[in-house]
Amino acid sequence: MPFPENFTPELVVESPGRINLIGEHTDYNLGYVLPTAIEKKITFKFIRNNSDKECNLFSLGYNTGFTLQLDKIARSNVEWENYILGVLNEILLRTDKLRGFDCTIESKLPMGSGLSSSAALECGLAFGLNELFDLGLSKMDIVQLSQKAEHTFVGTQCGIMDQFASVMSEKGHVILLDCKTLEHQQIPINIDPYKMIMLNTKVSHNLASSEYNTRKRECEEGVAIISVQHNEVRSLRDVTPTVLQEYKEEMDTTLFKRCSFIVSENDRVLKTAKALKDNDLKLFGALLYEAHDGISKLYEVSCPESDFLVDFSKQYDAVLGARQTGGGFGGCTLNIVHKDKVNDFVEAATKAYKAAFNIELEAFEVKPSAGTYIKNEL
Ligand code: ADP
Numbered sequence: 046m047p048f049p050e051n052f053t054p055e056l057v058v059e060s061p062g063r064i065n066l067i068g069e070h071t072d073y074n075l076g077y078v079l080p081t082a083i084e085k086k087i088t089f090k091f092i093r094n095n096s097d098k099e100c101n102l103f104s105l106g107y108n109t110g111f112t113l114q115l116d117k118i119a120r121s122n123v124e125w126e127n128y129i130l131g132v133l134n135e136i137l138l139r140t141d142k143l144r145g146f147d148c149t150i151e152s153k154l155p156m157g158s159g160l161s162s163s164a165a166l167e168c169g170l171a172f173g174l175n176e177l178f179d180l181g182l183s184k185m186d187i188v189q190l191s192q193k194a195e196h197t198f199v200g201t202q203c204g205i206m207d208q209f210a211s212v213m214s215e216k217g218h219v220i221l222l223d224c225k226t227l228e229h230q231q232i233p234i235n236i237d238p239y240k241m242i243m244l245n246t247k248v249s250h251n252l253a254s255s256e257y258n259t260r261k262r263e264c265e266e267g268v269a270i271i272s273v274q275h276n277e278v279r280s281l282r283d284v285t286p287t288v289l290q291e292y293k294e295e296m297d298t299t300l301f302k303r304c305s306f307i308v309s310e311n312d313r314v315l316k317t318a319k320a321l322k323d324n325d326l327k328l329f330g331a332l333l334y335e336a337h338d339g340i341s342k343l344y345e346v347s348c349p350e351s352d353f354l355v356d357f358s359k360q361y362d363a364v365l366g367a368r369q370t371g372g373g374f375g376g377c378t379l380n381i382v383h384k385d386k387v388n389d390f391v392e393a394a395t396k397a398y399k400a401a402f403n404i405e406l407e408a409f410e411v412k413p414s415a416g417t418y419i420k421n422e423l
């Protein structure tokens with residue numbers, strides 16, 4: 046599909062990426078997470094094209110697009126098309142009101158660096174079509190159908206956090222989300238005089254997806270062992286530190302480490318939510334360092350580049366805490382840095398990282414922002 050030059054949209058939707066302050070790998074263990082949307086986002090421009098079935102989509106980032114027919118939705122060999130096709134498929138399972146449309150997608154959100162461009166893509170599309178065709182979907186429907194789309198058409202068995210954060214976030218808040226019940230609380234966050242600075246390692250070791258599946262399986266094995274005697278235990282979420290200790294001898298060392306991380310990480314999420322409510326920023330920072338330690342040594346999903354940056358930050362009094370964010374093996378680290386020292390810290394980290402790995406570090410600030418929304422002025 047050529048780039049639609051004379052494209053005057055009827056509707057503009059912005060769909061943000063997200064960060065998760067703490068609670069890594071806890072979502073698929075039905076535990077707690079603490080995410081928020083960020084200012085970086087994908088912009089969608091939509092217009093109904095008066096056809097019954099034909100849809101044209103164009104990604105400006107990829108400088109490519111495709112045409113599809115709503116009555117012939119099937120998986121594609123082109124990866125990004127599956128995010129779109131998956132969402133359309135899920136919408137068609139829920140309503141018969143969808144008709145032909147054209148849509149351009151413009152992204153300021155780096156892909157594959159743990160900011161969840163995939164959820165932003167799915168949710169922005171679903172949100173926009175819901176408005177455009179008055180589909181009557183709730184925000185929660187949009188979250189759940191987008192997650193389902195990623196499972197069925199993309200083939201990633203993701204938890205619900207990314208889509209939830211992309212859609213449900215409120216400016217200046219983080220969401221304490223219980224992935225077991227989907228109960229959630231918006232927690233105001235004000236960390237002034239500190240800022241949240243992301244350092245992009247620019248590495249994504251391709252271990253990530255195979256190790257993700259291995260970790261999922263290890264957690265399930267842990268649950269299977271524990272639930273023999275504790276039959277109330279359905280997931281690691283239901284395991285207390287005391288119960289886990291009973292298995293220290295009995296369980297394989299690796300399995301025990303994996304389970305210990307998840308059980309302690311859930312506890313850290315709740316402690317972090319409380320620290321933010323109490324405005325105890327020192328504790329917030331200390332919990333991030335503790336989390337990274339677990340990510341690196343117990344869950345073993347870090348990498349030399351992320352470990353280097355987190356260790357490096359410890360030399361700075363102006364940094365309260367840091368950890369690798371996202372699924373693992375690279376992506377970004379989150380750093381809580383005093384606003385007067387951001388430039389010094391970033392400059393020094395960039396130099397040191399370049400010397401150690403010969404990679405140009407990328408730094409940017411993130412601010413807790415609103416979830417997917419309609420942009421008023423077109
Ligand atoms: P993350 O969600 O952490 O950014 P994923 O691997 O889950 O990483 O999702 C990235 C994928 O999402 C890309 O490889 C691409 O297929 C799709 N994607 C993200 N943003 C866009 C975009 N602007 N245009 C087309 N596809 C995109």
Ligand code: MG
Nearest residue numbers: 161162163164
């Ligand atoms: Mg993703």
